[in-house]
Amino acid sequence: MKSYREEIRVHTKRTIEFVRITDRVREAVRKSGVNEGLCLVNPMHITASVFVNDNESGLWHDFEQWTERLAPHEPISQYRHNLTGEDNADAHLKRTLMGRETTLAITNGDLDLGTWEEVFYGEFDGRRDKRILVKIIGE
Amino acid sequence: MKSYREEIRVHTKRTIEFVRITDRVREAVRKSGVNEGLCLVNPMHITASVFVNDNESGLWHDFEQWTERLAPHEPISQYRHNLTGEDNADAHLKRTLMGRETTLAITNGDLDLGTWEEVFYGEFDGRRDKRILVKIIGE
Amino acid sequence: MKSYREEIRVHTKRTIEFVRITDRVREAVRKSGVNEGLCLVNPMHITASVFVNDNESGLWHDFEQWTERLAPHEPISQYRHNLTGEDNADAHLKRTLMGRETTLAITNGDLDLGTWEEVFYGEFDGRRDKRILVKIIGE
Numbered sequence: 001m002k003s004y005r006e007e008i009r010v011h012t013k014r015t016i017e018f019v020r021i022t023d024r025v026r027e028a029v030r031k032s033g034v035n036e037g038l039c040l041v042n043p044m045h046i047t048a049s050v051f052v053n054d055n056e057s058g059l060w061h062d063f064e065q066w067t068e069r070l071a072p073h074e075p076i077s078q079y080r081h082n083l084t085g086e087d088n089a090d091a092h093l094k095r096t097l098m099g100r101e102t103t104l105a106i107t108n109g110d111l112d113l114g115t116w117e118e119v120f121y122g123e124f125d126g127r128r129d130k131r132i133l134v135k136i137i138g139e
Numbered sequence: 140m141k142s143y144r145e146e147i148r149v150h151t152k153r154t155i156e157f158v159r160i161t162d163r164v165r166e167a168v169r170k171s172g173v174n175e176g177l178c179l180v181n182p183m184h185i186t187a188s189v190f191v192n193d194n195e196s197g198l199w200h201d202f203e204q205w206t207e208r209l210a211p212h213e214p215i216s217q218y219r220h221n222l223t224g225e226d227n228a229d230a231h232l233k234r235t236l237m238g239r240e241t242t243l244a245i246t247n248g249d250l251d252l253g254t255w256e257e258v259f260y261g262e263f264d265g266r267r268d269k270r271i272l273v274k275i276i277g278e
Numbered sequence: 279m280k281s282y283r284e285e286i287r288v289h290t291k292r293t294i295e296f297v298r299i300t301d302r303v304r305e306a307v308r309k310s311g312v313n314e315g316l317c318l319v320n321p322m323h324i325t326a327s328v329f330v331n332d333n334e335s336g337l338w339h340d341f342e343q344w345t346e347r348l349a350p351h352e353p354i355s356q357y358r359h360n361l362t363g364e365d366n367a368d369a370h371l372k373r374t375l376m377g378r379e380t381t382l383a384i385t386n387g388d389l390d391l392g393t394w395e396e397v398f399y400g401e402f403d404g405r406r407d408k409r410i411l412v413k414i415i416g417e
Contacts, residue, residue: 137276
């Protein structure tokens with residue numbers, strides 16, 4: 001059995017931002033030398049998400065509006081977490097909506113994705129350097 | 140280490156439909172010859188979900204109503220994704236609510252599920268042939 | 279390849295309750311003897327969730343209020359599932375919001391978590407003994 005670990009770094013300019021990372025995950029799979037296996041991709045942060053969806057910028061806008069509607073930032077005082085001095089309770093909820101991690105199949109040495117499947121990092125409390133963990137096992 | 144890959148095909152008659160696939164995933168596990176391992180099940184499409192829940196038809200109705208309440212189809216113009224000519228932005232959001240994939244344990248050559256756990260394919264933009272990926276690794 | 283399976287038992291006193299299980303999962307990883315691999319953690323029940331987030335009690339309160347807002351318990355008659363004699367349809371939806379399972383990386387014989395990542399069991403239909411499955415594969 002082989003295993004491989006890599007951290008992908010991202011820096012977002014906005015509080016909420018979606019970053020396509022399909023190619024960087026694909027590159028990690030190539031470096032791993034794994035032909036058949038599983039590839040876990042997760043943020044190492046608790047206000048961010050790694051998810052699979054369409055590479056279409058209108059949809060990212062929809063994700064931003066939709067998560068804001070279901071878990072609004074304001075009023076900050078509606079969340080008990082914000083009594084700690086944070087103002088990011090909504091980011092924890094938004095990340096929960098979008099999911100923490102994705103597990104992807106590796107077949108013939110490449111990500112085994114459907115035609116329109118792309119991998120994204122979704123940031124909900126950004127403007128800082130963040131890390132994404134890629135862990136691959138297989139043979 | 141062994142690995143196994145299979146595509147399960149489904150054809151839904153309605154736009155939103157839930158299909159129980161536990162037995163077909165179980166059959167893939169048997170064919171894999173894996174006794175101890177992990178089994179990833181994911182749709183190869185971005186408007187569908189694979190999830191684990193109760194095999195009870197009233198609940199599927201509740202899932203349909205609930206996802207429609209949290210991510211309504213109409214008005215189509217509320218979603219920027221639909222400016223591309225699509226009308227399925229809500230299906231991308233509904234799939235996000237239900238989750239893309241599930242990872243299941245394999246123990247003693249079978250799915251290691253709790254008493255009431257069943258595996259479902261949830262379609263949110265149906266009436267077409269769709270594919271579900273099953274990827275198994277273990278020994 | 280090594281594999282390891284363990285069931286973690288929890289007993290919640292309230293209907294909705296969050297239990298930190300990071301240390302118990304970590305202990306399972308140690309017992310497995312796996313240095314590099316993947317660790318799946320999932321409830322064996324369909325009204326509960328295993329998820330990763332912040333170890334901050336205000337946030338658990340926010341999760342409870344937020345899931346109740348998006349999937350309210352009352353009126354019980356709004357859910358078709360409850361026609362079966364159950365009153366827990368909302369617990370199935372709340373668990374869906376929070377996600378069923380998490381897959382975690384194992385590196386150097388330990389859970390490979392970000393600084394603030396902690397593992398939780400979220401119960402939405404509690405006051406009974408419940409089981410959490412930990413399945414580890416790797417080498």
